[in-house]
Amino acid sequence: MRTVLILGAGFGGLELASRLSHSLADEVRIVLIDRNDSFTFGFAKLEILFRDVPPERVRVPYADLAHPGVEFRREEVSAIDPRTRRVVTDKSEYEPDILVVALGADYDPAATPGFVEDGYEYYSIEGACRLRDRLATFEGGDVLLAILSVPFKCPPAPYEGAMLLYEKLFERHIDARLHMISPMDSPIPVSADTSAALVEALNNRGIEYSPGRRVYALDPSRHVAVTRTGDLPYDLFIGIPKHRVPAVVEASGLTEGGTDGWIAVDPHTLETPYPGVYALGDCADAPVPRAGVFAEDAAHTVAAGITATVRGSDWSERYRGRGVCHIEFGDGLVGKVDADFLSGPAPVAPFSAPSKELAREKAAAAAARLDRWFPGSNRRI
Numbered sequence: 031m032r033t034v035l036i037l038g039a040g041f042g043g044l045e046l047a048s049r050l051s052h053s054l055a056d057e058v059r060i061v062l063i064d065r066n067d068s069f070t071f072g073f074a075k076l077e078i079l080f081r082d083v084p085p086e087r088v089r090v091p092y093a094d095l096a097h098p099g100v101e102f103r104r105e106e107v108s109a110i111d112p113r114t115r116r117v118v119t120d121k122s123e124y125e126p127d128i129l130v131v132a133l134g135a136d137y138d139p140a141a142t143p144g145f146v147e148d149g150y151e152y153y154s155i156e157g158a159c160r161l162r163d164r165l166a167t168f169e170g171g172d173v174l175l176a177i178l179s180v181p182f183k184c185p186p187a188p189y190e191g192a193m194l195l196y197e198k199l200f201e202r203h204i205d206a207r208l209h210m211i212s213p214m215d216s217p218i219p220v221s222a223d224t225s226a227a228l229v230e231a232l233n234n235r236g237i238e239y240s241p242g243r244r245v246y247a248l249d250p251s252r253h254v255a256v257t258r259t260g261d262l263p264y265d266l267f268i269g270i271p272k273h274r275v276p277a278v279v280e281a282s283g284l285t286e287g288g289t290d291g292w293i294a295v296d297p298h299t300l301e302t303p304y305p306g307v308y309a310l311g312d313c314a315d316a317p318v319p320r321a322g323v324f325a326e327d328a329a330h331t332v333a334a335g336i337t338a339t340v341r342g343s344d345w346s347e348r349y350r351g352r353g354v355c356h357i358e359f360g361d362g363l364v365g366k367v368d369a370d371f372l373s374g375p376a377p378v379a380p381f382s383a384p385s386k387e388l389a390r391e392k393a394a395a396a397a398a399r400l401d402r403w404f405p406g407s408n409r410r411i
């Protein structure tokens with residue numbers, strides 16, 4: 031029996047394991063590895079930060095994974111050799127027939143001088159808890175929210191952060207001036223309608239928005255952010271940290287040929303240049319934004335490829351880079367952008383205006399994923 035080894039039980043790895051269990055449970059052995067004991071949705075960090083939801087409430091234990099044919103192992107991957115498909119972990123070694131790298135993206139806060147010393151972030155669970163505690167004692171002033179580097183996870187998430195932060199401070203009658211800074215020229219370049227809606231929402235709340243501007247460093251002694259067009263003083267600095275591949279991926283050589291240190295893949299098949307080795311999700315250099323919904327769609331393509339390989343059949347399914355992203359606007363309202371990057375001659379991404387109905391749709395989509403990834407567990411967050 032052939033072995034499929036999936037590194038990373040995040041959005042992409044969980045979707046792939048579920049798909050393969052469904053289609054190939056009796057034909058392959060599927061081993062799924064993650065260093066954590068539980069899965070957490072990216073958007074759950076907003077719940078921790080703004081809705082005082084305790085982190086343990088949004089963690090879904092891998093102990094609840096019960097897919098036929100799938101073995102979950104809690105191990106830390108320490109080395110990957112894509113030429114031989116040999117993987118070393120803190121507990122074992124593997125030489126699978128098919129290897130899928132779905133290890134996501136790590137953060138590199140030290141890449142922005144002064145950020146570790148004087149900045150806050152909410153892209154990690156620890157960072158969301160720390161910022162939550164800081165907000166509880168924040169008495170007002172200048173708040174800068176800056177995207178420090180591109181690409182970063184979930185392009186709408188910084189704007190969701192700005193709007194939910196405004197709501198939180200407004201509720202507490204805190205006098206604050208919010209300023210959002212991004213090196214990009216618009217929030218969601220693929221969707222002019224979504225970008226316009228987000229910019230309008232920022233304007234309506236009096237949140238200053240500076241597109242095309244980058245924060246290079248913080249000066250903790252003066253509490254100023256350094257940009258090419260001048261220093262910006264702050265009382266609270268929140269940054270979306272620079273992203274990078276996990277160190278174990280960088281050391282593997284898989285990033286050779288990829289843009290800016292991401293894993294080179296065939297954009298149609300998610301195959302790396304190494305036979306039998308795929309990469310999907312945030313760590314892969316596919317022509318889509320970093321977001322769970324695109325990792326999930328990539329997992330469908332890789333599952334089809336593995337199924338065809340195992341059965342010796344034709345494989346015509348190609349990665350389409352599709353995904354529906356829900357966007358929190360505050361006040362219980364959620365909008366959505368329905369993106370399709372690769373099916374047609376040009377990407378399309380129509381926008382649906384914020385509504386309570388879409389808030390329910392977002393919750394239902396999360397529940398459906400948990401049912402699919404952790405069948406029978408009835409987990410909800």
Ligand SMILES: Cc1cc2nc3c(=O)[nH]c(=O)nc-3n(C[C@H](O)[C@H](O)[C@H](O)COP(=O)(O)OP(=O)(O)OC[C@H]3O[C@@H](n4cnc5c(N)ncnc54)[C@H](O)[C@@H]3O)c2cc1C
Pocket residue numbers: 037038039040041042043063064065066071072073074075076105106107108132133134135152153154183184187276278310311312313320321322323324325355356
């Ligand atoms: C605030 C915020 C809001 C977001 N909102 C959304 C949203 O609404 N919709 C959306 O689609 N996306 C959203 N995202 C983005 C989404 O979370 C990620 O894009 C998605 O999780 C990527 O999936 P992945 O499988 O590539 O990586 P991940 O889900 O990050 O999974 C990677 C896994 O690899 C494991 N791992 C890493 N290194 C090792 C190692 N050495 N050994 C063992 N295991 C390892 C990690 O523990 C992790 O479980 C949001 C992100 C943030 C931060």
